[in-house]
Amino acid sequence: MTSFVPPIYELGPDFYDEVPPAQFPQAILRYRNQDAAESVGLGHLTPEQWQNHFWKLESLPQNIKAPLALRYHGHQFRSYNPDLGDGRGFLFAQLQAGSRLLDLGTKGSGRTPYSRGGDGRLTLKGAFREILATELLQSYGVNTSKTFSVFETGESLQRHDEPSPTRAGVLVRLSHSHIRFGTFQRLAFLDQPQNIKKLLQYCVKYFYPSLGSLADTEQATAFLREVCYASAKTVAAWMMAGFVHGVLNTDNMNITGESFDYGPYRFLPAYDSAFTAAYFDQTGLYCFGRQPTAVLWNLHQLGAALKVAFPNLPVEEILEDYGDAFNFEVQRRLLLRLNLHNPLEEGAAIYDLNAELVTHLFQFLDQEKGLFEQTLYDLHSGAIEERLSRSPQKELYQKESFKKLRDSLSYFEVADTLRAQHPYLQTGTACSLIIDELEALWKPVAENDDWAPFERKLQQIRSFRGLYG
Incomplete structure (x- = not known):
């Protein structure tokens, strides 16, 4: 049997720095994602082994020997920053799950050469928020990283955006690649076309193997x-989940399209295209309604970086398809979320009817400022009077403004009758995570170390997993 050699070593030391993990005074396990562990063959780990690997950060057998802080640059709020890289995390291990190469990376694991004066730590509240974001997005059917493990570390941190001192944690996440747009940008900035080609070969080999027979500019x-x-699919899924990433910089986008790195995210309360997640995003650059444009802008930066090695790359022509891909995915995601099937057979007619449904939904949400997640919940499998009548916002569905949306829904069929009867849909109230709910869940943790409300929320979030794909 051939031993596993982590593929990251194929790139070589131009792409990373070996770093030592931090040493923490205390280990209190706050979260173990057993499902994710089972999926990568680590479900058998004992509590002691789990602690050794994901708190002490001792290497997994036959895996990455020393943690690797990956090097990258990026545009931050559209200003290029060459002073980036893994500043409080590193690549810890690589794992094979079927045909997929997955990475275990850390957050809050100590200083690296790219910490920029920071302490390399993560607040426990930050870890708590990331757990909830990844769990809920997974249940909404979004392509997201998985929070794998969280330990509280017994340290006290000073932060300007949280009441301090605040508790610390170390988080491990499972991701489908840690190669960022900014990884390519760094190589372009340093004028290293051969390394760009090397990185492209790595990405094709492990994440887009169907492109392996192509060469050079064609590849x-x-x-x-x-x-x-992949990026269009993800941002469309965000829009249908009412999710605002908050910091859509090029170093926060990865080449598989997987959503990751949850800092100042938010979920929409009522629909508002200008709703902004980050308090420091004063111009609303990354507000809810601008996320599709922000992702496209970032794709152009990736294309510009690739052109350093492939000067004939037709970036503008390639990215002309983004809008159509996004619109198609918005329609597909909405039908999946509503458990509806378009019965028409002709392509243009299907598209037009789907587009009409999207338009009427967002017109209704915009006019009435209905709760975003509750509205999608209420309209699951169509405008069913029994469900609408027990909604917390049932009065909205009696208004004239709902008529166009109701009429649009009437043209569609229920896609899956079993999903229409899911127990989650019988509760009457959607599972959401607006900021007031999140703060209410954190309060008992902060004041009394009471994790019971958090655990109950996780159970609720997981109760409808698979309902939305």
């Missing part, structure tokens, strides 16, 4: 197109 073209489609 780069196909790669950018695949990343474009």
Whole structure:
């Protein structure tokens, strides 16, 4: 049997720095994602082994020997920053799950050469928020990283955006690649076309193997197109989950399209296209309604970086497809969330009817400022009077403004009758995570170390997993 050699070593030391993990005074396990562990063959780990690997950060057998802080640059709020890289995390291990290469990375695991004066730590509240974001997005059917493990570390941290001193934690996440747009940008900034080609080969081999028979500009073209489609799918899923990432910088986007790195995120309360997650996003650059444009802008930066190695790369032509891909995915995601099937057979007619449904939904949400998640919940499997009548916002569905949306819904069929009867849909109230709910869940943890409300919330979130794909 051939021993596993972590593929990251194929890139070599131009792409990372070996770093030592932090040493923490205390280990209190706050979260173990057993489902994720089972999926990568680590479900058998004993509590002691789990602590050794994900608190002490001792290497997994036959895996990455020393943690690797990955090097990258990026545009932050559209200003280029060459002073980036893994500043409070590192690549800890790589794992094979079927045909997929997955990475275990850390957050809050100590200083690296890219910490920029920071302490390399993560607040426990930050870890708590990331657990909830990844769990809920997974249940909404969004392509997201998985929070794998969280330990509280017994340290006290000073932060300007949290009451301090505040508790610390170390988080491990499971991701489908840690290669960021900014990884390519760094190589372009340093004028390293051969390393760009090397990185492209790595990405194709492990994340887009169907492109392996292509070469040079043809392969780069196909790669950018695949990343474009993957990114369009993810931002469409965000829009249908009412999710605002908050910091859509190029170093926070990865080449598989997987959503990750949850800092100042928010979920929409009522629909508001200008709703902004980060308090420091004063111009609303990354507000809810601008997320599709922000992702496209970032794709252009990836394309510009690739052009350093492939000067004939037709970036503009490739990315012209982004809008169509996004619109198609918005329609597909909405039908999946509503458990509806378009009965028409002709392509243009299908698209037009789907587009009409999207338009009427958002017109209704915008006019009435209904609760975003509750509205999608209420309209699951169509405008069913019994469900609408027991909604917390049932009065909205009696208004004239609902008529166009009701009429649009009437043209669709129920896609899956079993899903229409799911127990979650019988409760009458959607599972959401607006900021007031999140703060209410954190309060008993902060004041009394009471994690029971958090655990109950996780049970609720997981209760409808699979309902939305």
